[in-house]
Amino acid sequence: MSAVIIDGKAVAARVRADVGRDVAEFRAATGRQPGLATVLVGDDPASAVYIGGKRRACVEAGMADLHQHLPADTPQDKIAALLDSLAADPAVSGILLQLPVPEGLDGAALVERIPPEKDVDGLTTPSVGLLARGLPGLRPCTPSGIIELLDAYDVELSGAPTVVVGRSELVGRPVAQLLVGRNATVTVCHSRTRDLAAVCRGADVLVVAAGKQAIIGADAVKPGATVIDVGMHRTEQGLRGDVDFDAVREVAGLLTPVPGGVGPMTIAMLLRNTLLAARAAAAVDNLV
Numbered sequence: 001m002s003a004v005i006i007d008g009k010a011v012a013a014r015v016r017a018d019v020g021r022d023v024a025e026f027r028a029a030t031g032r033q034p035g036l037a038t039v040l041v042g043d044d045p046a047s048a049v050y051i052g053g054k055r056r057a058c059v060e061a062g063m064a065d066l067h068q069h070l071p072a073d074t075p076q077d078k079i080a081a082l083l084d085s086l087a088a089d090p091a092v093s094g095i096l097l098q099l100p101v102p103e104g105l106d107g108a109a110l111v112e113r114i115p116p117e118k119d120v121d122g123l124t125t126p127s128v129g130l131l132a133r134g135l136p137g138l139r140p141c142t143p144s145g146i147i148e149l150l151d152a153y154d155v156e157l158s159g160a161p162t163v164v165v166g167r168s169e170l171v172g173r174p175v176a177q178l179l180v181g182r183n184a185t186v187t188v189c190h191s192r193t194r195d196l197a198a199v200c201r202g203a204d205v206l207v208v209a210a211g212k213q214a215i216i217g218a219d220a221v222k223p224g225a226t227v228i229d230v231g232m233h234r235t236e237q238g239l240r241g242d243v244d245f246d247a248v249r250e251v252a253g254l255l256t257p258v259p260g261g262v263g264p265m266t267i268a269m270l271l272r273n274t275l276l277a278a279r280a281a282a283a284v285d286n287l288v
C-alpha cells in the first residue's frame with residue numbers, strides 16, 4: 001500500500017483564495033482594509049526571506065503591508081515603543097514580530113507587548129491561555145494549519161488515538177490542545193518518552209514536530225495511519241522532514257511531504273488570522 005500524499009500547497013492556495021475573497025467583502029462592507037504589521041529587527045537572511053513571503057502573501061490577499069524594519073542595534077525599549085504604537089494604531093489589524101530577534105534583545109518580552117486581539121502569531125501568554133481554556137482567540141499558525149490539512153482530507157479526529165511528537169510552545173503543545181479541542185485522544189511525546197516507536201504505532205493520527213530528521217520510520221507507524229510531518233531540515237538533497245518519507249509512505253494511509261505539506265499552511269493561516277483580527281476590531285466598532 002502506498003499512502004495518499006497530502007497536497008499542502010493546494011490546501012494553502014484554497015485558504016489564501018478564500019481569505020482574498022473575504023477581504024474584498026470586508027473592505028466593501030466596512031470601508032476598512034485589514035493591515036498586517038510584520039516587524040523585522042536586524043538583517044538575518046533567513047528571517048528576511050520568511051518576512052518577504054509573508055508580506056507578498058498579505059498584499060496578494062488585498063491587505064495592507066505595514067512592514068517595519070529596524071536595525072539590529074535598536075535598543076529593547078525602542079522596539080517595545082514601536083510595538084506599543086502599532087498596538088494603538090487602528091490601521092494595524094495584526095502584528096507579527098519575526099523571531100529570533102538579534103542577540104542581546106529579549107524576544108519573549110517583546111512578544112508580550114502585542115495585545116491578544118492583534119496577536120496573529122498566537123504566541124503571547126494571553127493567547128496561549130485562551131487556547132488552553134478553549135476560549136475564542138487567535139491560534140498559532142502552524143498548529144491551526146495542521147488542523148486545516150486534516151479537515152481538508154476528512155480525517156476523523158473525534159475519539160481518534162492521536163500522538164503528537166514534540167511539546168514546544170510553537171508547535172507541539174498548541175497542536176495537542178487543538179486536537180483535544182476536536183475530541184481526539186491525545187498522547188504527547190518528547191525527548192524523555194520511553195520507546196517512542198511503540199507509542200507512535202498506537203496512533204491513527206501522528207503529528208511529528210521533533211526537529212530531528214527522519215526520527216519516525218516505518219516501524220513507528222500503524223498501517224493506514226495519517227502522518228503529519230512538521231519537521232524542516234535543509235540538507236544537500238533539499239528540504240527534509242522528521243519522517244522517513246520513502247519508508248513511511250509504504251505504511252501510512254495519508255502522509256504530508258516535505259516540502260509541500262505543512263509548510264505552505266503557515267502563511268495561509270497567518271492571513272486568515274489577520275482577517276479574523278480585522279473582523280473582531282470592526283465588530284468592536286459596530287461596523288459588522
Ligand code: NAP
Pocket residue numbers: 142165166167168169170171172189190191192193196209210211212215230231232233262263264266
Ligand atoms: P523544538 O522547539 O526544538 O521542539 C522539539 C520538541 O521535540 C521538544 O519538545 C523535544 O522534547 C521533542 N524531541 C526532541 N527530540 C526528541 C526525541 N528523540 N523523541 C521525542 N521527542 C523529541 O522544535 P519546534 O519549534 O517545535 O519545531 C519542530 C520542527 O518543526 C523543526 O524541524 C522546525 O524547523 C519545524 N517547524 C516547521 C514549521 C513549518 O511551517 N513547517 C513551523 C515551525 C516549526 P523536549 O521538550 O523534551 O526537549
